[in-house]
Amino acid sequence: MSAVDCKMSGQSTLLEIRDLHVGIDGNEILRGIDLKMGPGEIHAIMGRNGSGKTTTANVIMGHPDFDVEKGDVILEGESLLELEAWERARKGVFLSFQYPQAVPGLQVGNFLRKSVASIRGEDEAKGSVFREELTSAMESLDIPRSFMSRYVNDGFSGGEKKRFEILQLMLLKPRLAVLDETDSGLDIDGIRTVSEGVNAAIRGTDSAALIITHYSRILEHVQPDMVHVLLDGRIVASGGPELATKLEERGYEWLKEE
Amino acid sequence: MAEGGVIRVSGDSEAREAVGEYKAGWHDPENSTIRFDFGLSEEVVRQISELKEEPEWMTDIRVTERPMPTWGNMSMLEEIDFENICYYLKSSDSTERDWEDVPEDIRNTFERLGIPEAEQKWLSGVTAQYESEAVYHSIREDLEKQGVIFLDMDSGLKEYPEIVKKWFCSVVPYSDNKFSALNTAVWSGGSFIYVPEGVHVEMPVQAYFRINAKNMGQFERTLIIADKGSSIHYVEGCTAPSYSTDSLHSAVVELVALPGSHIRYSTIQNWSSNVYNLVTKRGIAHEDAKIEWVDGNIGSKLTMKYPAVILKGEGSHAEVISVAYSGEGQHQDAGAKIHHLASNTTSKILSKSISKNGGRGTYRGMVTVSPKADNCKLNVVCDALILDEGSRSDTYPTMEVANPSARCEHEASVSKVSDDQLFYLMSRGHSEEESLAMIVNGFFEPFTRELPMEYAVELNQLMALEMEGSIG
Numbered sequence: 001m002s003a004v005d006c007k008m009s010g011q012s013t014l015l016e017i018r019d020l021h022v023g024i025d026g027n028e029i030l031r032g033i034d035l036k037m038g039p040g041e042i043h044a045i046m047g048r049n050g051s052g053k054t055t056t057a058n059v060i061m062g063h064p065d066f067d068v069e070k071g072d073v074i075l076e077g078e079s080l081l082e083l084e085a086w087e088r089a090r091k092g093v094f095l096s097f098q099y100p101q102a103v104p105g106l107q108v109g110n111f112l113r114k115s116v117a118s119i120r121g122e123d124e125a126k127g128s129v130f131r132e133e134l135t136s137a138m139e140s141l142d143i144p145r146s147f148m149s150r151y152v153n154d155g156f157s158g159g160e161k162k163r164f165e166i167l168q169l170m171l172l173k174p175r176l177a178v179l180d181e182t183d184s185g186l187d188i189d190g191i192r193t194v195s196e197g198v199n200a201a202i203r204g205t206d207s208a209a210l211i212i213t214h215y216s217r218i219l220e221h222v223q224p225d226m227v228h229v230l231l232d233g234r235i236v237a238s239g240g241p242e243l244a245t246k247l248e249e250r251g252y253e254w255l256k257e258e
Numbered sequence: 259m260a261e262g263g264v265i266r267v268s269g270d271s272e273a274r275e276a277v278g279e280y281k282a283g284w285h286d287p288e289n290s291t292i293r294f295d296f297g298l299s300e301e302v303v304r305q306i307s308e309l310k311e312e313p314e315w316m317t318d319i320r321v322t323e324r325p326m327p328t329w330g331n332m333s334m335l336e337e338i339d340f341e342n343i344c345y346y347l348k349s350s351d352s353t354e355r356d357w358e359d360v361p362e363d364i365r366n367t368f369e370r371l372g373i374p375e376a377e378q379k380w381l382s383g384v385t386a387q388y389e390s391e392a393v394y395h396s397i398r399e400d401l402e403k404q405g406v407i408f409l410d411m412d413s414g415l416k417e418y419p420e421i422v423k424k425w426f427c428s429v430v431p432y433s434d435n436k437f438s439a440l441n442t443a444v445w446s447g448g449s450f451i452y453v454p455e456g457v458h459v460e461m462p463v464q465a466y467f468r469i470n471a472k473n474m475g476q477f478e479r480t481l482i483i484a485d486k487g488s489s490i491h492y493v494e495g496c497t498a499p500s501y502s503t504d505s506l507h508s509a510v511v512e513l514v515a516l517p518g519s520h521i522r523y524s525t526i527q528n529w530s531s532n533v534y535n536l537v538t539k540r541g542i543a544h545e546d547a548k549i550e551w552v553d554g555n556i557g558s559k560l561t562m563k564y565p566a567v568i569l570k571g572e573g574s575h576a577e578v579i580s581v582a583y584s585g586e587g588q589h590q591d592a593g594a595k596i597h598h599l600a601s602n603t604t605s606k607i608l609s610k611s612i613s614k615n616g617g618r619g620t621y622r623g624m625v626t627v628s629p630k631a632d633n634c635k636l637n638v639v640c641d642a643l644i645l646d647e648g649s650r651s652d653t654y655p656t657m658e659v660a661n662p663s664a665r666c667e668h669e670a671s672v673s674k675v676s677d678d679q680l681f682y683l684m685s686r687g688h689s690e691e692e693s694l695a696m697i698v699n700g701f702f703e704p705f706t707r708e709l710p711m712e713y714a715v716e717l718n719q720l721m722a723l724e725m726e727g728s729i730g
Contacts, residue, residue: 059684065677085684094685101682105700111686114696118687119329151700252684 014039014208015060015176020071022052022059029055031233033072037226039175039206042198044219044244046073047230048252053212054098056230060210061095062088075176082157090119092175092207096165096182102153108164109148112171119172137170141197158185166197177202177209183218195221216244229255280557281723282371283530285499286363287472290389292348296473297341303443306346310412310446313419319432320443331591331620334560338534343475343506345444347389353410360386360394368394373466380712381493383408383463387478389471390446401459407452408463411479414450421452425481429512429540429568435563438538441477441510448478448509453488453519454721462491462524462710469498469533470503480511484519484547491522493710497557500530504559507533513541515549517571522550524709526717529557531587537563541604542594543550552708555590556720564622566595569603569631576605579621581705583724584617584649593622593654599663601632609640610705612698613649614724621670622654629660637667643701644674645694695722 015037022030030052037043047053060073062085067181073080076143080088103111112134117125124130138147141163153161169177179198183191199222202209217257219227219241227243228235230254236255237243292309294302300321307317354360357374368374368386377384383397385408392410401408407418415422432442449465469476484490498505507529515521521541529535535558541549551565567576578594596605611619621640642651653670675697683693699706699718706714 061681084690085681086687086689089685091685096680097685099678101676101679103679103683103697103700103701106696107703111696114688115686118692141542151703232262 012038013204014041014076015210016072016074017060018072018074020059020073021069022055022067023067024055024065029058029066029071029233033230033235035228035235037208037210039208040202040204041225042202042209042211042222043226043228044211044213044224045228045230045235046213046216046244049214051230052233053214053230054180057095057098057178057210060176060178061085061093061234086118089172089174094169094172094174094177096162096169096177096179098181098184100153100156100161100165100174102151102156104151104154106152107214108150108152109146111152112168115168116171119181137167137197140200141167141170141193143167159187159190162186162194165188166194166201170197170201171186173201173207175207177207179209179211181213182211183213183215191218192221194218198222214250219244231255259671264490274477280530281499282497282528283429283500284370285501286470288349289361289363290347290349290471291351292346294344294346296344297668298343298440298444299331299346302345306444306446309346312415312416316415316426319427320445326495326501331560331562331589334589335536335562338504338506342473342503343700344471344473345475345477346446347471347474348391349389349470350393351389351475353392353413355394355396362374364388364393367468368466371466371468373464376464376712380437380461380582380710381464382459382461382603384547385449385465387447387465387467387476389469389474392447397463401457404437404457405454406457406459407450409450410516411448411450411481412446412558414481418450418452421483422450422481425514429514429542430538432536436584437508437536438510441479441508443539444475445477445479447476448480448511449482449492450480451482451490453484453490455485456487457485458488459490462493464493464495467494467496467507467651468531469507470625472501473503473505475506475508478509478639480509481514481522482512482521483514484516486516487518488516489520490522491624493713495525496527496529498530498533499597501532503532505533507535507537507558509539511537511539513549513640515543515574517545517547517623519547520550522552523565524552524713526554526713527557527561527711528720531557531559531585533558535561535563537561539563540566540568541576542568542570543574545600547571548564548571548575548577550577550625551579551594552705553578553592554705554717555582555592556717556724558590560589560591562591564593564595564624566597567605568597568619569605570599572600573602574600575603578606579608579708580610580707582609582611582619583721584611584613585724586615586617589618589620591620591622593620593624595624596626596636598625598627598634598636601630601634603631604635605637607638607640608704610643610702611641611651612643612645612701613651616648616650618650620651624656624658625653625666627664631661632663634661634664636664639669641670641701642672643698644672645698672683685699691725692722695725698725
């Protein structure tokens with residue numbers, strides 16, 4: 001593909017994953033994934049445990065443990081593969097972690113301000129505009145003020161961790177948000193709150209979200225434009241939201257037979 | 259590394275230019291007015307005393323036996339060449355009350371370290387010691403009017419001999435260990451503080467210790483007496499030039515907290531990595547008094563320091579909060595000693611250590627409860643963070659509890675920075691070094707939050723600099 005083609009496809013394609021093969025410690029986990037997402041779109045990747053869902057999320061974000069053996073991950077016409085995680089974050093990639101890490105002693109408020117400064121720029125993390133943005137995002141996620149002086153994910157309940165991930169999503173305003181099992185460990189109210197946060201951050205913007213999930217529960221609240229099914233490191237089916245419903249009713253077995 | 263205040267970084271860009279470099283490591287030309295030959299003898303000790311025109315009782319105290327300490331890093335102590343140390347060096351004729359009167363090169367040094375600026379902004383008083391003698395000293399007038407005495411130790415001895423005689427060596431006897439005895443023999447400079455009954459010194463007073471000459475021995479002696487119901491916060495900082503030969507810093511600090519008083523003593527030592535830092539710090543807390551040591555060890559080649567509190571009076575309280583950072587070639591052997599001699603006394607020890615690039619951090623602690631002391635509570639927490647494979651951390655906690663009513667808690671942890679932790683922070687736009695600095699500063703946070711804000715900011719910047727160039 002020529003440089004010109006690249007640029008042209010970049011205008012309508014926000015994220016392109018092309019024939020992606022990924023291994024870790026010599027084991028191949030992803031065996032040729034292709035995916036295209038446009039601005040404003042929400043896609044879901046569904047699959048059972050061990051199908052390669054979390055690997056996909058980590059590789060997009062740039063986890064150093066995985067080896068990309070073949071293929072490419074392209075954001076707005078630019079390959080991400082040579083970039084470190086923090087550089088990808090500054091290009092607009094965001095990952096909501098399945099298991100967010102605790103950093104004892106690092107205060108939430110301080111961390112949010114520093115992260116917004118490094119991704120959106122120093123000026124964006126200052127003054128009353130940022131404070132108002134922060135307050136309104138926290139209110140919409142039912143996060144109390146006292147949260148600001150706690151330490152990042154330290155002693156957080158499962159639900160608090162997920163809310164904190166979505167709070168970061170809302171404040172960091174990424175071009176591409178990857179949500180890895182954001183619904184796991186959340187009750188119905190939690191899923192609803194978190195989903196509203198995702199909708200607020202993506203719908204009506206030219207950003208996109210890739211929701212990685214085991215169950216279709218979250219997809220009742222965040223309507224995906226496309227659903228992809230991952231099985232043994234390959235996308236074996238793609239379709240509209242109805243595919244999620246079908247999986248919920250029939251499980252994954254029928255796909256294996258097809 | 260950083261310069262000044264205790265450690266002052268004048269701006270990110272400037273700090274970044276000095277990556278991997280000890281920022282307080284410059285030295286001035288040695289313009290001494292009095293300089294003793296290398297080595298130690300009784301004659302040297304008597305000369306120092308004579309030079310200072312001291313009373314006879316002080317001369318007698320100086321001439322003492324010197325047993326080696328029995329704990330700590332013995333093999334590293336053996337490397338000290340006591341004959342190749344200068345035990346007394348004077349660079350200025352007098353101690354001034356106005357910076358303008360301090361010799362220019364020395365004044366410039368303290369300006370680069372940011373001391374006059376800090377004094378104007380947020381301190382009640384400052385003493386600045388250069389080599390063996392204090393070169394500058396001042397205290398806010400209102401405190402002086404309330405009867406607060408804040409002098410360098412030599413002036414204290416001259417002006418208040420009866421107070422000094424009463425308390426000198428009352429907390430740390432001269433026979434205590436080799437280094438306290440050495441200090442008692444050749445001491446010079448340090449601070450003398452007396453806070454009268456009921457007086458609260460709201461803003462901290464600061465002492466800054468600077469070694470400039472090669473092969474220098476600095477032996478300051480500090481005595482703080484807080485009378486009934488009074489309070490004071492004393493802060494000290496230390497730096498030295500980087501030389502290839504070793505210098506020795508061996509201070510003795512004695513605190514006397516009379517009934518109901520409160521002494522907080524905060525230190526951040528950032529000696530260059532050619533300095534042996536062997537310090538004896540101890541306080542006695544009388545009824546309902548409180549002594550807190552807030553102790554940060556970032557620099558030096560070998561530090562051996564175990565701030566101690568003797569809880570002599572009923573209801574007294576001790577806290578020792580310390581952090582230690584050991585980089586390449588460094589050993590921070592630090593900890594705390596607390597002795598519960600009276601009933602209803604409480605103590606808390608929090609020790610945090612980080613080792614990196616082959617550095618070694620040791621927590622060495624001793625807590626005792628005497629048979630007569632009922633209902634004591636003691637809590638010891640030591641956490642170590644190891645940043646790479648070749649670095650080392652050891653914990654030697656000792657508790658001797660001779661009264662069954664005591665409530666003792668002890669926790670220890672050793673952790674490493676995980677790749678997942680770094681990846682999480684990096685995914686939020688922070689470089690690997692910035693992420694590591696966030697983890698490290700977070701680890702030190704329980705310590706930093708006890709510091710005056712100015713120091714906390716500087717300590718964080720200092721640690722961020724230490725983390726640069728550390729990712730391989």
